Amino acid sequence: xxxxxxxxxxxxxxxxxxxxxxxxxxxxxxxxxxxxxxxxxxxxxxxxxxxxxxxxxxxxxxxxxxxxxxxxxxxxxxxxxxxxxxxxxxxxxxxxxxxxxxxxxxxxxxxxxxxxxxxxxxxxxxxxxxxxxxxxxxxxxxxxxxxxxxxxxxxxxxxxxxxxxxxxxxxxxxxxxxxxxxxxxxxxxxxxxxxxxxxxxxxxxxxxxxxxxxxxxxxxxxxxxxxxxxxxxxxxxxxxxxxxxxxxxxxxxxxxxxxx
Numbered sequence: 001x002x003x004x005x006x007x008x009x010x011x012x013x014x015x016x017x018x019x020x021x022x023x024x025x026x027x028x029x030x031x032x033x034x035x036x037x038x039x040x041x042x043x044x045x046x047x048x049x050x051x052x053x054x055x056x057x058x059x060x061x062x063x064x065x066x067x068x069x070x071x072x073x074x075x076x077x078x079x080x081x082x083x084x085x086x087x088x089x090x091x092x093x094x095x096x097x098x099x100x101x102x103x104x105x106x107x108x109x110x111x112x113x114x115x116x117x118x119x120x121x122x123x124x125x126x127x128x129x130x131x132x133x134x135x136x137x138x139x140x141x142x143x144x145x146x147x148x149x150x151x152x153x154x155x156x157x158x159x160x161x162x163x164x165x166x167x168x169x170x171x172x173x174x175x176x177x178x179x180x181x182x183x184x185x186x187x188x189x190x191x192x193x194x195x196x197x198x199x200x201x202x203x204x205x206x207x208x209x210x211x212x213x214x215x216x217x218x219x220x221x222x223x224x225x226x227x228x229x230x231x232x233x234x235x236x237x238x239x240x241x242x243x244x245x246x247x248x249x250x251x252x253x254x255x256x257x258x259x260x
Contacts (some may be wrong), residue, residue, distance in 0.1 A: 020245040024073075026254035030205035033070055033247035034078040034227070036221055039211030039235030041095075046235075053098035054162065057226035058237035060106045062217075064113070065188060066194060067150060069244050071114065077149040077201055080217050082106075088126045099177035103154055104134035115147030119256065120199035122156035151198060158221030196222060203227065206251045208235045209245075228254055 037059050044055030048259050063080060082103050091099070111118050120135040127135075135154060169191060173183045193199065203223040207216075212233045216224065230247040232239060 005051060005191050013240075016057070017245060018241065020249060024245070024248060025252055026074065029073060029248065030075060030251055032073055032079070032204045032206075034079040034081070034204035034207045034224065035066060036081045036207070036209040036217065036219055037083070037236040037239070038209055039215070040211055040237060042211065043237045051098070052095050056095075056099050056102050060102050062237050062239055063106060063239075064110065064250060066239065066244065067110070067116070067148065069241055071116070071148045073248065075148070077151065077204075079151035079153055079155065079198070079204060081153045082218075083122075083154045083156070084205045085123065085155055085160055085217065088155065098101045099132050101192060102216065103152070104131050107134050107152060110150060110152075110222050111141045115145045117142045117145040117147065117149050119149065119151050120154060121151045122154045123160060125206040127155045149201070151201075153219070156219070157240075158216070161197050162192070162222055164197075168195045170204065193222065198223060201223040206230060206247065208232065210234055210239055220242055 001036070037156050039053035039061040041052040041057070041258075042060060044052050046189075047054070049055065066080075067078055074161055085097075087096070091118065107118060107120075110116060116183055118138040118141075120162065124132050131154070135152065138152075170183070173186070194202075198220075203225070204220060204227045207220070207224055207227045208230050209215075210232045214229075214231050220227075230250055232243050234240065234249065
């Protein structure tokens with residue numbers, strides 16, 4: 001009897017997914033989706049696991065699913081917030097060690113999947129050499145691919161990103177022998193945007209966060225100035241395709257004002 005009920009629920013979900021998908025206006029979909037997959041540790045604790053690593057592994061598995069959902073819809077760019085610069089100093093070492101290994105494995109896996117292009121967006125400062133090597137290898141391996149552009153935000157902090165962009169601009173300006181007055185005239189939002197980790201990419205149209213938390217946590221502070229936000233109650237590993245499709249449907253119905 002329980003098996004029949006489970007099968008019935010599964011069928012209803014599949015029908016609902018197809019309905020959500022068919023109702024989407026392809027012309028109203030976001031080009032760039034940013035995702036904060038939060039709640040991995042709570043997921044592991046709720047299920048009685050002794051360490052958070054089980055939650056992080058489940059979250060990494062969900063990442064690949066999420067990217068497939070985006071790719072199948074024709075979304076062009078996805079940015080995933082995997083490890084913040086704050087995490088590098090605030091997480092306990094055993095958990096951080098596990099998380100770093102999981103991220104390295106994920107970068108390797110994604111670089112061999114479909115026609116996806118993988119890019120590390122973040123700072124190498126504070127990252128262990130094996131993780132830097134894994135991210136660099138994934139980026140190099142996929143540099144010529146033309147499919148979904150996957151940004152892995154690792155060692156990332158929004159304020160640090162803006163600071164790094166300004167430093168690059170000042171250093172370039174100084175190398176050209178220009179004056180401070182010239183810099184003041186040249187400095188524009190467009191110039192700063194070109195020097196961010198995501199320089200040359202469209203800003204995220206939609207930012208999704210799981211686990212019910214409603215904050216950015218220093219994620220894409222500059223790029224998300226005019227983004228739409230969608231918060232999901234489900235913990236990261238429990239995110240379902242229907243949750244994702246609801247987020248896309250909600251986005252497609254909004255009247256974007258871009259600060260107006």
